[in-house]
Structures are given as C-alpha cells and as structure tokens.
Amino acid sequence: MYGSTTLNSAPVGSFVLVKEVNAEGLTRRRLLDLGLVPGTRVEVIRRSPVGDPIAFNIRGAVIALRQEESSKVTVIDS
Amino acid sequence: MSLPSSLGQLVEEAQRLSGPLQNTIRDSIVNSIYTTAESIAAGAVTTGDPERTDWDRKIDNILTSPVWGFPIMLGLLVLVFWVTITGANIPSAMLAEGLFWIEARLTDFFMAVNAPAWLHGFLVLGVYRSLAWVVSVMLPPMAIFFPMxxxxxxxxxxxxxxxxxxxFFKKAGAHGKQALTMSMGFGCNAAGIIACRVIDSPRERLIATLTNVFVPCNGRFPTLIALAMIFVGGSVALSLAGAVATLAVAGLVVLGIAITLFVSWLLSKTLLKGTPSSFTLELPPYRRPQIAQVILRSMLDRTIFVLTRAMIIAAPAGGIIWILANTHIGDTSILAALAGWLDPFAQHMGLDGFILTAFILGLPANEIVLPILIMSYVSGGAMMELDSLAALRQLLVDQHGWTWLTALCTMIFILCHWPCGTTLFTIQKEQHRWRWTLLAVAIPTAMGIILCITVNYLAQGLGLI
Structure with missing residues (x-):
C-alpha cells in the first residue's frame, strides 16, 4: 500500500512515517511537541475498547490520541 | 554597507518569515530541536531490554481489551469497596469502644469536679462525641481505601x-482525563477539584469541576456503607451481608458515573457550549508500586490530611449542634423546629424533616450528616453511642419508621446534594467566580431533589411499599 493516509486510519500493528501535520494553532503545537514532526516513525499500538482513542508509540512513549487529532496527521507506509 | 540598509533588510526578512511562512519556520525549529535531541539521546541512552515493553503490551492487551477492559474496571471497583467495607468493620467497632470508654471517664471527671450540666453537655456530648464518631467511622475505611x-x-x-x-466522555463533550479527576474524588472531592488542573481547556476543566461531587467521597462512603449494610445487607444471611452491601454501594457509584456523564453532556450542550479541545494522554509503562512509600504517602498526604480537616470541622460543629438540639423555644428544640418546618417538603422526597435538616447542618463536612441525624433522633439531644449497626437499625427502623425507600432516597441524596464547605471553598479558589460556585451547589441539589421525588412517587405509585 503506497500513498498517504491519516494516522487514525492506519491499521493497528502497522508502522508509518509522518508526512505532514495539517492542524492549526494549539492543536498543531501539541502534536508537534509530542514529536510528530515529518519523518517520525510511529507505531499504531491499539484502539480503546470502544474504538477511539487510539494509542501510538511515538518516540518510545505510548500516547493516546482522539480521532479529532490523529485525523490531522497524514502519514505514509513505513 | 550602511547600517540603515542592513536594518531594512532584516525587517524585510522578519516580515517575510512572520507571514505565511510562519508555520514552516516553526516546523523547522521543532524539527531541528528533535534532530538535536535525538542525536544526543542516541549517544547517551541505552534502551532496556525489549521484553519489558512486551510485558506492558501484554498487560495492556488484557486491561484495555474490548472483552475484558470494562469487566476488569468494574471488578476492581467492587474489590476495592469490598475490602474497605469488610476490613473496616472490626477496627471501627474497636475504635468506637475505646473512644466511648474515654468518654465515660471524661463524664466521671466532670461529675467529680461538679461541672455544670451544660458544660458537660457541650464539651463531652457535643464536641467530644462528634469527634469520636468521625474518627471511629472514618479512620478505618480511609486507612484501607487510600493505600489501595x-x-x-x-x-x-x-x-x-x-x-x-x-x-464516553468525548460524547458528553468532556475530557477523558475527567476519569482521573473523578477517581481522585473517591478520596475527597476537594482533592478531585484541585486535580482538575490536569485538564488544560478551561471549558472542560469547568465541566469536570462542576460534576466532581457526583462521585461519593470518603466522607460519604461510611454513611452509604452503613445504610447499605442495614437495609440491603440486612435482608440476606449474615455471611452475605458484606458482599450484598458492596454491590449496592458499587451500583450507586455506577449511577453517580452515569449522572456525571449526563450532566457533563447537558452542560456542554447548554451553558458551556463548545467543541472538545485537543486530547493527548500518555499511557506510562507499568511500575511495581513501592509498597512502603505507598503506605506512607497515602497515610500522611491523604488519610491524616482528610481526617484532620474533618476533625477541625466536626469539633465546633458538634458543639453547635448540641446547642441547637438542647436550646428550647417553648416545648421544642431549635433542631426539632427546623425539622418540623422542613418535613412537608422532605416527605415528597421520601425523606423526613430530620434527615433534610441533618444534610443542611452537615454542610461543613459530609461525615457529620449521620451523627447529626442520630443526635436529633434521640430524645437526649446528644449523639448516641452507636457501637453497632444493630443499634442504628433499631433507631431508624423501629423508632423512626424508616423503610427501604427512606434508605434508598437518603442514599440517593447522599450521592446528589450540595458539596461540602471545603469543596465549595476549593471551587471558589480554583475558578474565582461566584456563579460557578453557586452552580456547583444548584446542579447536584436539583438532581438530588428530582431523583428522590421521582423514585419516591414511582415506588409508591407502583405499590412497592
């Protein structure tokens, strides 16, 4: 699978590379501060029992993001 | 090269950068920070064995699994309550026995020095007795609950x-971290409200603050537990009583969580409109708790802190209530007069005037609601030496006509009424607005009144009582 998708639709267990953060303002700052800069390798770990949020391995820390945030990060397959 | 022209160039450059390119600049700053940090980390940090991470994942596979996640949460909740309820019984009785033995000696002393009756009444039957009650009822459950x-x-x-x-919190327009502030509320609502600082968005922090009181705190648990033991546990075999009472209390807590979500949703649709702010939550690696430190910290930071607060409030409150119960206007005491005045309304809620009076006088601290009620029920005008639940049952059921419906409505009102004085003070200090503090009183009180009236008339209408 080539081409880009968003972080929230990457399947659980896959590894992806961050391509771009499409948020503005505070949300953008938050996501960048977490280390979601272009080129970062992210592992999709698990979904919460009811589907959202999703937990990601970002630079060694396990961070859960809601769909609202993770859909703003475009990624490509790693 | 002249100075003005180089300055002009700089200004031009600055304008170019702060315009549409601002985001690109910020990104490259963050990017270079991360690149530098990564190279430093690569040289200095060695990652531990990967098996550890595997372990964390395996535990998470169970604890956050779609099948087991919720049953385990509920199970842990019930387990914590069960251990607290069954474990606190015996030390509570022993403490009560010891403290009331001291009271008897104090009475002997007052007799010996020929102290006036009012002084003995105020100091021993009022101040000391409410202190003894608060310590013996609250200390054992807290000393078990907080460390767990x-x-x-x-x-x-x-x-x-x-x-x-x-x-669920997102659906209610609230923040996921509200689950954490609610958990803190089990210990103490004032502590839970301070914990709301972990929520960055002001709107969602306010929602968490205003709904924290729907989680029963440690000051209310003992009363809930006592009533559950008498009315729910009392109807089954003795060996099952603890377990059944635990389930009743756990059920009430689940009701409190449902009310929290409902009120949060209502607030975010009306007064506190807005979209959920950004949410990030770290799931840290599991750690083996340091038992000694846990016990020390929970004892000093929480148990002693909450108990001291309760005692500081209970001592003068006990004295004042003794005065109210023993000052007579005509034939009735002030306390009885107040109860009589509130009685018609209280009856609609399935309570009686004395119960409602106890809640109102219990504003300083929720843990004194039951002692006040007992003090106003017994004719002597001082709190009884209630060393056993059987004595309490006899007082409530045989002498004052409590039914299971009275107990249920009282328990609902314990869950949903105005926060205690300390909590209100904390809300005012955290939010700095009188209207939010007033709302923090109005919302749970309205919920409690509506629920009690509904339950009362529903049960009577269906002929359940």
Whole structure:
C-alpha cells in the first residue's frame, strides 16, 4: 500500500512515517511537541475498547490520541 | 554597507518569515530541536531490554481489551469497596469502644469536679462525641481505601481507565482525563477539584469541576456503607451481608458515573457550549508500586490530611449542634423546629424533616450528616453511642419508621446534594467566580431533589411499599 493516509486510519500493528501535520494553532503545537514532526516513525499500538482513542508509540512513549487529532496527521507506509 | 540598509533588510526578512511562512519556520525549529535531541539521546541512552515493553503490551492487551477492559474496571471497583467495607468493620467497632470508654471517664471527671450540666453537655456530648464518631467511622475505611487507591495510581492503571472511558466522555463533550479527576474524588472531592488542573481547556476543566461531587467521597462512603449494610445487607444471611452491601454501594457509584456523564453532556450542550479541545494522554509503562512509600504517602498526604480537616470541622460543629438540639423555644428544640418546618417538603422526597435538616447542618463536612441525624433522633439531644449497626437499625427502623425507600432516597441524596464547605471553598479558589460556585451547589441539589421525588412517587405509585 503506497500513498498517504491519516494516522487514525492506519491499521493497528502497522508502522508509518509522518508526512505532514495539517492542524492549526494549539492543536498543531501539541502534536508537534509530542514529536510528530515529518519523518517520525510511529507505531499504531491499539484502539480503546470502544474504538477511539487510539494509542501510538511515538518516540518510545505510548500516547493516546482522539480521532479529532490523529485525523490531522497524514502519514505514509513505513 | 550602511547600517540603515542592513536594518531594512532584516525587517524585510522578519516580515517575510512572520507571514505565511510562519508555520514552516516553526516546523523547522521543532524539527531541528528533535534532530538535536535525538542525536544526543542516541549517544547517551541505552534502551532496556525489549521484553519489558512486551510485558506492558501484554498487560495492556488484557486491561484495555474490548472483552475484558470494562469487566476488569468494574471488578476492581467492587474489590476495592469490598475490602474497605469488610476490613473496616472490626477496627471501627474497636475504635468506637475505646473512644466511648474515654468518654465515660471524661463524664466521671466532670461529675467529680461538679461541672455544670451544660458544660458537660457541650464539651463531652457535643464536641467530644462528634469527634469520636468521625474518627471511629472514618479512620478505618480511609486507612484501607487510600493505600489501595494509591497502589492503583502508582502502578499506572488509572491512565488506562481514562483510555477505556474516553469515548464516553468525548460524547458528553468532556475530557477523558475527567476519569482521573473523578477517581481522585473517591478520596475527597476537594482533592478531585484541585486535580482538575490536569485538564488544560478551561471549558472542560469547568465541566469536570462542576460534576466532581457526583462521585461519593470518603466522607460519604461510611454513611452509604452503613445504610447499605442495614437495609440491603440486612435482608440476606449474615455471611452475605458484606458482599450484598458492596454491590449496592458499587451500583450507586455506577449511577453517580452515569449522572456525571449526563450532566457533563447537558452542560456542554447548554451553558458551556463548545467543541472538545485537543486530547493527548500518555499511557506510562507499568511500575511495581513501592509498597512502603505507598503506605506512607497515602497515610500522611491523604488519610491524616482528610481526617484532620474533618476533625477541625466536626469539633465546633458538634458543639453547635448540641446547642441547637438542647436550646428550647417553648416545648421544642431549635433542631426539632427546623425539622418540623422542613418535613412537608422532605416527605415528597421520601425523606423526613430530620434527615433534610441533618444534610443542611452537615454542610461543613459530609461525615457529620449521620451523627447529626442520630443526635436529633434521640430524645437526649446528644449523639448516641452507636457501637453497632444493630443499634442504628433499631433507631431508624423501629423508632423512626424508616423503610427501604427512606434508605434508598437518603442514599440517593447522599450521592446528589450540595458539596461540602471545603469543596465549595476549593471551587471558589480554583475558578474565582461566584456563579460557578453557586452552580456547583444548584446542579447536584436539583438532581438530588428530582431523583428522590421521582423514585419516591414511582415506588409508591407502583405499590412497592
């Protein structure tokens, strides 16, 4: 699978590379501060029992993001 | 090269950068920070063995699984209550016995020095007795509950609870971390409200603050537990009483969580409109809790802190209530007059005037609601030496006509009424607005009144009583 998708639709267990953060303002700052800069390798770990949020391995820390945030990060397959 | 022209160039450059390119600049700053940090980390940090991460994942597979996640959460909740309820019984009785033995000696002393009756009444039957009650009823459950809770907190389980429940909070327009502030509320609502600082968005922090009181705190648990033991546990065999009472209390807590979500939703649709702010939650690695430190910390930071607060409030309150119960206007005491005046309304809620009076006078601290009620029920005008639940049952059921419906309505009102004085003070200090403090009183009180009236008339209408 080539081409880009968003972080929230990457399947659980896959590894992806961050391509771009499409948020503005505070949300953008938050996501960048977490280390979601272009080129970062992210592992999709698990979904919460009811589907959202999703937990990601970002630079060694396990961070859960809601769909609202993770859909703003475009990624490509790693 | 002249100075003005180089300055002009700089200004031009600055304008170019702060315009549409601002984001690109910020990104490259963050990018270079991360690149530098990564190269430093690569040289200095060695990652531990990967098996550890595997372990964390395996634990998470169970604790946040779609099948087991919720049953385990509920199971842990019930387990914590069960251990608290069954474990606190015996030390509570022993403490009560010891403290009331001291009271008898104090009475002997007052007799020996020929102290006036009012002084003995105020100091011993009022101040000392309410102190003794608060200590013997509150200390054992707190000394069991707080360490267990700190253990869960220390192990890293609580963020998983927030992870599991976030979807529901999002639907209610609230923040997932509200699950954490609610958990703190089990210990003390004032502590829970201070914990709301972990929520960055002001709107969602306010929602968490205003709904924290729907989680029963430690000051209310003993009363809930006592009533559950008498009215729910009392109807089954003795060996099952603890377990059944635990389930009743756990059921009430689940009701409190449902009310929290409902009120949060209502607030975010009306007064506190807005879209959920950004949500990030770290799921830290599990840690083996340091038992000694947990016990020490939960004892000093929480148990002693909450108990001291309760005692500081209970001592003068006990004295004042003794005065109210023993000052007579005509034939009736002030306390009885107040209860008589409130009685018609209280009856609609399935309560009686004395119960409602006890809640109102219990504003300083929720733990004195039951002692006040007992003090106003017994004709002597001082709190009884209630060393056993059987004595309490006899007082409530045989002498004052309580039914299971009275108990149920009282328990609902314990869950939903105005926060205690300390909590209100904390809300005012955290939010700096009188209207929010007033709302923090109005919302749970309205919920409680509506629920009690509904339950009361429903039960009577259906002929259940």
């Amino acid at each position: 809770f700190t253990l869960l907190e220390d192990s890293g389980y609580l963020p998983r609870v927030a992870f599991n429940l976030d979807r």
